[in-house]
Amino acid sequence: MTKTTLIENGTLYSPSGMQPDGWLLIRDGKIVDKGFGGAKPGKVERVLDAQGQWVLPGLVDLHIHGAGGFDASGKNLAGMQKVLPLHGITSFLATSYVTPREVLEQTIREMADVIHQQAFGAQIIGIHMEGPWLAAKQHGAADPALCYALTQADIEHYQQLAGGHIRRITFAPEEGNTMQVIPWLRDHNILPSIGHTDATYEVTRQAIMLGVNHATHVYNAMRGLHHREPGTVGAILDSDAIMAEIIADGHHVHPAMMRLLIQAKSPERVCLVSDAVLAAGMPDGEYPWGNLNLIVRDGTCRLADGTLAGSIMLINKMMQVLVEKVGVSIQDAIHMASTSPARQLGLNKGVLDVGYDADVVVMEESYQPQMTMIQGNVVYES
Numbered sequence: 001m002t003k004t005t006l007i008e009n010g011t012l013y014s015p016s017g018m019q020p021d022g023w024l025l026i027r028d029g030k031i032v033d034k035g036f037g038g039a040k041p042g043k044v045e046r047v048l049d050a051q052g053q054w055v056l057p058g059l060v061d062l063h064i065h066g067a068g069g070f071d072a073s074g075k076n077l078a079g080m081q082k083v084l085p086l087h088g089i090t091s092f093l094a095t096s097y098v099t100p101r102e103v104l105e106q107t108i109r110e111m112a113d114v115i116h117q118q119a120f121g122a123q124i125i126g127i128h129m130e131g132p133w134l135a136a137k138q139h140g141a142a143d144p145a146l147c148y149a150l151t152q153a154d155i156e157h158y159q160q161l162a163g164g165h166i167r168r169i170t171f172a173p174e175e176g177n178t179m180q181v182i183p184w185l186r187d188h189n190i191l192p193s194i195g196h197t198d199a200t201y202e203v204t205r206q207a208i209m210l211g212v213n214h215a216t217h218v219y220n221a222m223r224g225l226h227h228r229e230p231g232t233v234g235a236i237l238d239s240d241a242i243m244a245e246i247i248a249d250g251h252h253v254h255p256a257m258m259r260l261l262i263q264a265k266s267p268e269r270v271c272l273v274s275d276a277v278l279a280a281g282m283p284d285g286e287y288p289w290g291n292l293n294l295i296v297r298d299g300t301c302r303l304a305d306g307t308l309a310g311s312i313m314l315i316n317k318m319m320q321v322l323v324e325k326v327g328v329s330i331q332d333a334i335h336m337a338s339t340s341p342a343r344q345l346g347l348n349k350g351v352l353d354v355g356y357d358a359d360v361v362v363m364e365e366s367y368q369p370q371m372t373m374i375q376g377n378v379v380y381e382s
Contacts (some may be wrong), residue, residue, distance in 0.1 A: 003027070003045045005376060007360065008048030012036070013057065013334050013352055014029035022055060026358040029375035036331060048378075050362045052369060056334050057350045058090025058359030059315050060341040062168065062240045062271060063128060063216065063245060066278030067314060071289065073097060073107045077114040078276075081121030083281070085372040087314040087381040090359040091169055091342070093128040095275075098142035099290050104132065105161055112163045121379055125345060127168030129158065130216065133178065134196035140221040141292065141309035142196070149176025152184050159190075167345065169215040171196035173207035182210040188373045191345065194242075196221045197232055204235035208242055214344065217275055218244045218261060219253050220308075237264045243344050245271040246336075246377060248318040248326070251300050255325045267332040271340045272318055277301055277310035302346055320367040 005026040012022030012034070025033035033041060066072050067087075070079035072094040086094060094111055096104065108127065117125045131142055133150035150171045152220050159166050168191035173179055185192040194207055195216025200223065204212075215222075215236045217227050223231035230237075236244050246258055252275075253261075262270050274280065279287045279296045287294040294309055295302050301312045313321075319333040328336075342350025349357045362371040372380040 004032075004041070005048065006041060006044040007048045007050055007055060007216060008040060009052060009240070010055035010362065011052060012055045015331060015335060018054065020052070024055065024358075024360065025350065026360075026376050029358055029377075031042065031354055031356050031358050033187065034352065048362075048371065054330075054363045054365065055352070056088075056361050056363060057338040057342075057352050057356075058361055058372065058374065059337045060347065060350060061089050061092040061274050061315055062341045062344065063095050063130070063273035064276050065097060065310055067276050067280040069278055069282055070199045071278045072291070073099075074110045075114065077111055077124065077370055078117070078119045081119050081124065084122040084314075085374065086369065087281075088316045088361040088363060088369040088372055089122050089314065090361070090374045091123045091125050091347065093126055094124050095130050098131040098134065098146050099292065100146060103290070105158075108158055108161045112161070112165050115165050118162065121374075123374060125347065127162055128168040128170070129166060129167050129195065133169065133175065135172035135175055135198045137197045137198045138172065138221045138223070140196055141303055141307055143291075143357050145356075147196075150178045150181050152181045153178070155181065155190070157187070159188075163343045168193055168214070170195040172199065173212065174199040174203045179207065179210060182212055186211040188196070194222075194232065194236075198223045199232050199235075201230040201232070201235045204232050205239070208235065208239050211268070213242050214265060215242055215244045217247050217252065219257060220247065240269065243269055243271050243340065245273045247274055247275045247311055248321045249299070249313040250321050250325060252308060252311065255321075255329070258322070259328075260325045262326070262328060262332070262336075267328070267335045268340060270336050271344060272315050272322070272333070272336040273341075274313065274315050274318065275310045276312060276314055276371040280312045280314055280362040282312070282366060316363070316367050316369065
């Protein structure tokens with residue numbers, strides 16, 4: 001007999017609001033029934049009492065470099081899988097960063113090896129390569145000398161090293177002949193994401209027409225908004241085709257600008273990401289990261305010159321920033337942290353409904369998970 005699990009007495013998430021006295025029935029890693037109050041399924045093997053706390057779909061982070069002292073770029077990626085469920089993250093794109101070519105090649109091989117093994121914990125849904133195909137003018141924490149224009153031959157090379165696990169790349173479309181590669185990326189199931197770019201409004205619109213439908217950490221490391229040249233940001237705000245990701249740690253983007261982005265795009269087209277580095281969840285101090293030295297202090301992670309170098313906040317706490325400082329509803333915050341990113345990659349996740357993967361988080365109103373379930377398996381309990 002197949003083992004079934006009942007999560008009961010929860011305040012269930014739905015796009016229209018948080019509904020009390022809800023329950024979920026789970027079997028074979030899927031949600032097979034749900035309801036509110038009244039009669040519940042009779043015979044189950046395991047009953048979990050949510051004690052009135054929020055029950056939400058597992059969080060999905062499409063842009064994360066590390067956490068808990070573990071770096072996504074290499075063998076330590078497996079360590080991240082165990083850390084992330086403590087924060088309600090059930091799926092993620094392991095994100096590489098710009099390093100010398102021979103180092104990056106080895107990194108991609110090692111990341112692919114970890115994905116093949118899929119250790120117990122958060123599910124790695126693929127690799128996100130954030131460069132090296134970036135604009136030197138908008139390099140962020142990356143070494144501008146290592147940035148260059150994307151070519152089809154180059155991404156094919158890295159995809160071969162990755163064993164087909166690259167699901168997304170960030171690139172600057174204005175560099176070289178990059179525009180020619182965009183349709184190929186779409187045809188090969190690689191999400192083309194504009195970022196670290198100095199593209200004008202017109203160039204960004206052209207890239208969107210060719211198939212770019214995602215924007216990497218909007219506002220950061222891209223040409224900003226101006227009333228006579230709307231820039232990259234203006235084109236993103238002006239297009240319904242593009243998903244805009246936002247780092248909502250309260251340091252990368254002012255709350256007012258987050259609010260304007262969400263109002264312009266709606267929660268359906270905004271995706272919450274952490275852009276977290278290995279120092280996320282660690283005490284203040286200095287942390288080596290490849291050839292960089294990260295300085296963690298006062299809630300930020302910076303290089304010696306003051307440049308922000310990723311975040312140290314994970315997306316469960318970023319939801320709190322959205323609710324308490326930006327003014328969005330809790331259901332919209334959950335939507336941007338789970339449903340929107342899951343839909344962007346075509347995952348059977350991010351929704352608490354029959355037929356979806358049983359990736360479920362029971363969370364306190366302090367935004368701290370009490371239990372995290374991945375495909376029906378409890379991987380974390382407080």
